[in-house]
Amino acid sequence: MPCGNGQTLSKREHGVCVPRLSFFPGLLVALCCLEVWGSGPHGGGGCSPCPVNCSCAPAGPQRLCVVNCSSLGLERAPAAAEFPPTVNTLDLSKNHISSLDTSLLDRLTGLRELDLSNNQITTIDGRICDNLCNLTQIDLSNNPFECDCELFRLVKCLKEKRVQVRRLHAMLCKDPPALHRQPLLNISLQTCGLSYAACLEDSSSRGGGRSELVIFTYSKPGNYTREQCNSVCFGLSHLYGGLGERHECLCSTNNEPNFISGSHCSAACTNRHVMTECRWTLARDVFAVEFSVSLGALPLQSVHDLVVFSAASSVTPVTLSWDFGDLSPRLSPTEKGVTTAAHKFAIPGHYKVSLKAWAGHKEVSAQTDVTVALPPKLELHCPSFVVANKSVDVTLVSWGGVGLNVNWTISQNDVQVAKAFPDCPPREGVLHSKSSSCFQIFPAELSWKDARQQCLSRNGDLAVVRSDELRNLLARKVTQ
Template identity: 65%
Template sequence: MPCGNGQTLSKRKHGVCLPRFSFFSSLLVALCCLEVWGSAAQADGGKSCSPCPVNCSCPLGPQQSCVVNCSNIGLERAPAAEEIPLATNVFDLSNNQITTIEERICDDLCNLTQIDLSSNPFECDCKLFRFVSCLQQKGVQVRRSNELRCSHPLDLQDQPLLNVRLPTCDMKTNTGLYAACLEDSNSGGLGRSELVIFSYSTFRNLTREQCHSVCFNESHRYGGLGEKHECLCSKNSDPNYISTSQCSAACTNPDVMKKCGWALAREVFVVEFSVSLTPLQPQSVHNHVTFTANSSVTPVTLSWDFGDLSPRANTTGTVSTTSAHKYGLPGSYTVSLTALAGHKKVSARGEVTIMLPPKLELHCPPLVVANRSLELTLVSWGSVGLNVDWKITKDDVQIAKASPFCPVDAMHDHESSSCFQIFPGELSWTDARKQCLNRGGDLAIVRSDKLRNLLATKVTQ
């Protein structure tokens, strides 16, 4: 990785940028070759073919060549550089489940002449492109190259690695690789930062939300935006926490980033999959209820449980996805949502209250006689504290404003909206009711102490 002025950057556990001048690089290569041939002599006069990676075989081939055979043993990770014999001439990693390989293997194996990487689900990122390019520059024969194919990213899937080119590996910036610093939320308030080095990019002009989905679908851990709004992604499989070093100030000082061979990425974020439900106000039982789900990635498949024992509903959509449902009864319901994207699943829950709204019915007589009182009936369903403003209009023009009729010598009770009139005399219950009916009312039965005390003032002996 370039570190400026002919230097290289050695990535270590704590993210230290160590300058190694080209003179020392040449010296190290020379020492490497001397070590292979000088210290490798064995009692049988052959070369050393050790240490041998675990589960691999390391026989001596023709002309004492060192063959490291790790083919078809189910490896998910390629052996590290320090696990491979320095005298290796032939390295076979075919037919495994390897997705990436260390770049420095190309530099450390001075005598490598042949390598077989075929039939592995490689992540074709810049690191792998640089590794293969290094092999070609050193004249190493890449065996069965037509079977060396990309598994990811999706737009390069199943394409021969040696026949494709990833434009972003040129990293068209004034410095070099994109990188950034991300605060570690799990550091317990210690303020620790992780150095994120981006290895995948698309030059499409994307928003942060769109880039988040791209990085998620490519199984990356981090995302960010480049100088031209290109989408950057990084796996950073091993957290690289920054300690005191030449590149420690990279988070805030672009000049330091440049010295370390990095361009500063913007809007760096952790790639996460989450879904949420938009809260709702109380809804009417007479209407369809529209629920809105917000997902951090797209495309996403949603499975809805509306909490009323109805069948689940499935929808597929973008960041904001809706689903409508009609409830049969009023009440409070718990809505459960399951979101699926790739091989991951997340869920969310929400509450909705379904209400029976107030309803009014106005009953009018079919026929009205002139100069007679007009009797109207108002039926209220579910409403409380109801105030009624009675108006009579003709052709949208008010011609009368009605109010409950109450004679002048009677008493109107606002609480019960009733009119009471007292007539002196001794009458039977039947005759008393008949007299009230003739006056457009009915015989009253007073059960409220408050109303009884109010009417008592009108009773005379």
């Protein structure tokens, strides 16, 4: 209350205002009061320090410190060190804050009123309740809440501590769709489901075979597979996932690892009685949430044909970008969820195809090899007319074909009338009718290279004889 008017007695913790005796003594008393309780918009006396652009001032009969950071366009709350430790009322309303760091309130033990209304908060860590020792009032209205069990348990904790939750009618769920626009307090423990926990074995060399007790704080009803639940938990930035008794998807951050060796419920994974005492239900499955992508191997491909690549991702939806390794531009589909790509290679060769995948703010990659060859192409050259009872010269040209076996037949109206054989001089060659091949033997001492050149000059190739039948047939032509 004003001091120095000569009519009011006002007792304070650090001084007393007395009736005015004269102008000069009254002025001294007034200055004394200003020295003890004076403050400005940035916090004099006990209201300092003050966060940038916020206002800090004492208010009320007890001159308690009030910090106003409303309507500043903040995307996060100021750090704890920026607030006066004696803050009693904190207004962070009408900003763009999406999450609240629980460590912010560790230092503000005297906080009694907190306004977080009209922000972008989707959930609040339930551990914040442990730090609100003296809180009497909180406003969480007009935020796009993800109405999960952790958020419900926070509200339940606030009610148990008799904290007044303002504007309950404006605390509405945005997600999941089944609860859209429903009041947060309409969620019940039955809606949240059971409290699940499970043990995750750490088989890595760094883990040393330890087991971590994972306590699930999020449950999404539905008939989920492990792969589907992995995507759900990844989208929520949770570290662990699991499946419940009704195949609901369970997620956990486990921000404070609870290793079995030091857990209060150390036998929870093996002893269902301990699980009951801890009010947990054992999850059907537990896994570390991962984001990975892979490419399957492909068989030999042909030039000019579309080669179809398929990617497998542990998270959906996912955005992909393809590099086919042939200096062509990267292929980046604009539509999420497309996991296949088709590409045509113009030149035969070996290519390394690489893939980048994005989901959220994370990126992973994968590679695979593909071999592209010329497709086999055959050309059959026949004479325009033939003479009866005379030999017919027929030529087969192969483009890109390797190791071809040819079976020659002559048909008329789809009926075989003759079987054709390669031109095989009876004195120089040996005809093998089973393979329709003609073998010629040249008695000379030649190197492998020269011998093959001799065969190529006669429109053939150097032969390798592997069967006993053919070896016995050719042995008749071999002389010492």
